Amino acid sequence: MRYKACHVAPLGVFSAFGIHHKRSRDISEISPLHIRFGRNDNGSLMFRLTIITLCFFLSFANQANAASDIEVAGDTIQILIPSIAYASTLYLDDNEGETQMYQSFFTNLGITYALKVGVNRTRPNGGNYSFPSGHTSASFQGASFIHARYGLKYAIPAYIGAAFVGYSRVYANKHFTSDVLAGAAIGSLSSFYFTTPYKGLNITPSANKGEYGLQVSTSW
Numbered sequence: 001m002r003y004k005a006c007h008v009a010p011l012g013v014f015s016a017f018g019i020h021h022k023r024s025r026d027i028s029e030i031s032p033l034h035i036r037f038g039r040n041d042n043g044s045l046m047f048r049l050t051i052i053t054l055c056f057f058l059s060f061a062n063q064a065n066a067a068s069d070i071e072v073a074g075d076t077i078q079i080l081i082p083s084i085a086y087a088s089t090l091y092l093d094d095n096e097g098e099t100q101m102y103q104s105f106f107t108n109l110g111i112t113y114a115l116k117v118g119v120n121r122t123r124p125n126g127g128n129y130s131f132p133s134g135h136t137s138a139s140f141q142g143a144s145f146i147h148a149r150y151g152l153k154y155a156i157p158a159y160i161g162a163a164f165v166g167y168s169r170v171y172a173n174k175h176f177t178s179d180v181l182a183g184a185a186i187g188s189l190s191s192f193y194f195t196t197p198y199k200g201l202n203i204t205p206s207a208n209k210g211e212y213g214l215q216v217s218t219s220w
Contacts, residue, residue: 074168077161078135082142084158088150092198097149100195108141108190112183125173133175136183137190139165144191149198162187 082105089098112134121131139162147155166180175183 068172070168071172071174074135074165074172078139078165081139081158081161081165082145085142085145088146094149094198097195097198100149101145103194104141104145104191107194108137108187111186111190112137115182115186121176121179123174124176127174130175131179131182132186133166133169133179133183135169136162136166136175136180137187140184140187141191142187144188145195148192148195151197 086098086101086105088094089101112132115132116129116134119131120128122128123130140159143155143158143162146158162184166184169175169180170177
């Protein structure tokens with residue numbers, strides 16, 4: 001269900017955000033919008049945070065001259081992505097999202113390591129517990145959580161980082177490609193199973209017959 005309302009505020013309120021209008025009315029109704037506008041604008045934090053994933057990837061990849069360099073980059077990014085996902089729920093005071101992050105994270109962890117022990121596939125380098133890739137499942141769990149909760153546009157850098165993590169595991173001779181694909185699937189499904197879209201407010205400018213204001217919409 002989607003509800004919409006339009007309020008027009010005095011010039012001073014909008015001037016704080018660089019928005020101007022010609023007429024004003026319903027001054028008493030603008031205070032909640034003024035506060036919520038600032039909170040809603042912070043939603044872009046997800047993109048600013050997840051872009052760090054890509055920056056880390058580029059930083060390490062540009063310096064990589066051996067498998068160990070790429071492996072270190074992958075090790076770093078696989079911790080960074082879920083950390084960004086979790087930190088986003090805290091920054092936005094998203095208690096429901098925090099709970100869903102816990103559910104998807106620990107479900108992914110449990111399934112991944114249960115399969116590792118149960119299958120006990122030999123790694124390409126001779127080690128044990130190759131299937132599925134834990135690094136890849138953790139990375140895709142974080143990226144998919146951001147996607148499912150806050151939207152694909154915020155998750156694109158995280159997905160790029162997660163794909164690099166999977167590549168790094170194969171490149172470093174730690175996993176087969178099938179291990180990585182299975183890890184990506186498990187991590188993604190764990191997040192999409194538990195996670196629902198964030199129910200925040202959307203605020204956009206509106207104009208009608210010379211009156212200017214904000215259009216506020218929400219859904220649940």
